[in-house]
Amino acid sequence: MSFDKEETRNLLNMLRSPDVDNHVIAFESINNADLKNYTGELIVLYKYSRHKLEYWQEGCLKGYKELIKHVPDYQLTSPKTLSLISEKDGSIASVEIFMEYFIKDMTRMLESIGYPTDAFEINVKLKENGQTKKSK
Numbered sequence: 001m002s003f004d005k006e007e008t009r010n011l012l013n014m015l016r017s018p019d020v021d022n023h024v025i026a027f028e029s030i031n032n033a034d035l036k037n038y039t040g041e042l043i044v045l046y047k048y049s050r051h052k053l054e055y056w057q058e059g060c061l062k063g064y065k066e067l068i069k070h071v072p073d074y075q076l077t078s079p080k081t082l083s084l085i086s087e088k089d090g091s092i093a094s095v096e097i098f099m100e101y102f103i104k105d106m107t108r109m110l111e112s113i114g115y116p117t118d119a120f121e122i123n124v125k126l127k128e129n130g131q132t133k134k135s136k
Contacts, residue, residue: 003033003041005093012097015049023051027060035066040090041097042066047076048101078102092126099124 003011014026035042046056046067053074056064067074070088085094099122107120 003038003093005097008041008045008093008097009100012045012048012101015045015051023059027056027063030060031062035062038091038094039066039070039088040085040094043071043076043081043084043088043090044094044098044101046071047081047098078105095124095126 011026011029014022017023030042030045042063045063046053053064053067056067071084076084082095082098084090085098103120103122107117110117110120
């Protein structure tokens, strides 16, 4: 299994689902993947899955073992997450997905403190092999 952007997004939605069966299926997919080339995606899945490391250890041992190699203290703030993705040479897709969920979290936070938003946008242009890519 490869972690393209859409697949990573689908796995994340499954992990965030209230249906535990979705967690089992997502963890099985992660366990069957070659995670060496998808460290950025794995970090994003951990950060935004809303599951503690112990849950990963129980349900996704391969993902857990890979996470403990790369995530130093398991408490990922947004800046620390982005820094880790960068340090581990995460893919552009992992940065783009991180930004999508970061924006969703910021929107929810603003609304929870009394600032409803019509739109919250951060525009990022990432370069890959000399090509400019735009993420929004």
